Amino acid sequence: MGAGFADIDWARPWLAPIEPRGRRWQAAALAGHAEYLAALNEDAVRAALVTGRGKPLAFIAQEELPAGASYEAHIAQTGRVPTRHNLHDFFNGLMWFAYPRIKAALNARQAAQIDALGIGPTRGGVRDALTLFDENAVLFACADATLADALRGFGWRALFITERAAWGTRCEARLFGHALLEKLVAPYKACTGHAWIVDVPADYFTLDDTARRALVDEAVSARIAAEPLDSRGFAPLPVLGVPGWWDANASPDFYDDTSVFRPGRRVRR
Structure with missing residues (x-):
């Protein structure tokens, strides 16, 4: 069961x-x-x-x-x-x-x-992206473009080790997808969300949780209503890698598991 x-x-x-x-x-x-x-x-x-x-x-x-x-x-x-x-x-x-x-x-x-x-x-590309967002999205609120670039580029060591202190001050993850939340009732290392990057101002991180959620809610809903959408707009994020979310990730060795923290897609020549 x-x-x-x-x-x-x-x-x-x-x-x-x-x-x-x-x-x-x-x-x-x-x-x-x-x-x-x-x-x-x-x-x-x-x-x-x-x-x-x-x-x-x-x-x-x-x-x-x-x-x-x-x-x-x-x-x-x-x-x-x-x-x-x-x-x-x-x-x-x-x-x-x-x-x-x-x-x-x-x-x-x-x-x-x-x-x-x-x-x-079939649902079609837009409906597929909407469903993916609804089921598995992680809202990655970020005030530093280099961190967003690290996420998009599978730069796990930069994102989780070198810039570990940035979590909570320049970036954070907020779970949205309800299927993802369901999976995390019984957490496992490979559990991966589809991160949607949300640009926020630096003073976002001085706000309380209610104000942060309201800001993200307004910004993201406006984009969903107005922008072209497809599944390529997401970046994979192994959620138990988020600093402070899983005791084992306090060790840098946690991120050496390339079956979870994959090196990314190779570009064909």
Whole structure:
């Protein structure tokens, strides 16, 4: 059996931004599906969350999704998010509260793609990129272009060893993808996210967590709404390499594992 609600370890540093609400939802989920949905909907009403098309957000049981209906289109048209009683949808719901503008922008663009192209056997490049973002994205907030370049160029020693002190002062990682969060309930070294680089001002790192999340939420949602998107816009980031996130990475030898910290793609001559 896979991990369940009782297995969430809120001491994990990547869960800190969502811990207070997450603990409440966890207790409700352990009580039952009805109690869990009630907790989500109570919070949604209080927060006045809306979709990208302005529909008030609500959470419903998966069985209430009409037969043949598209998940993304249903949310856009009704505001109702089909939600199963599992960790995958638990973290999906938490991201609607942590980054409501990003989630709304992703859903609006997914729905627009479905409106334009319909539901086919393949999603297409834009929908693939949107789904990848929703499921596996890491928001890499960065005030130093050299660090972003190191990430893009697979410069792991520069990013994690030479510039280790930059984490928390010039760059940070914020988990967004709900499938990635689900995987990290049972962490393993090779767990890798798709990093989306977010340029932030230097004073970003003087802000508290709420203000940082709001800034990232606004900046990223604007880009999702306006920019061309494809899967090549992401950079791989082995998340347990983030300083402070895993005890073993205090040793530089941790990063010598080339099956995880790969040297990058060779350019063909």
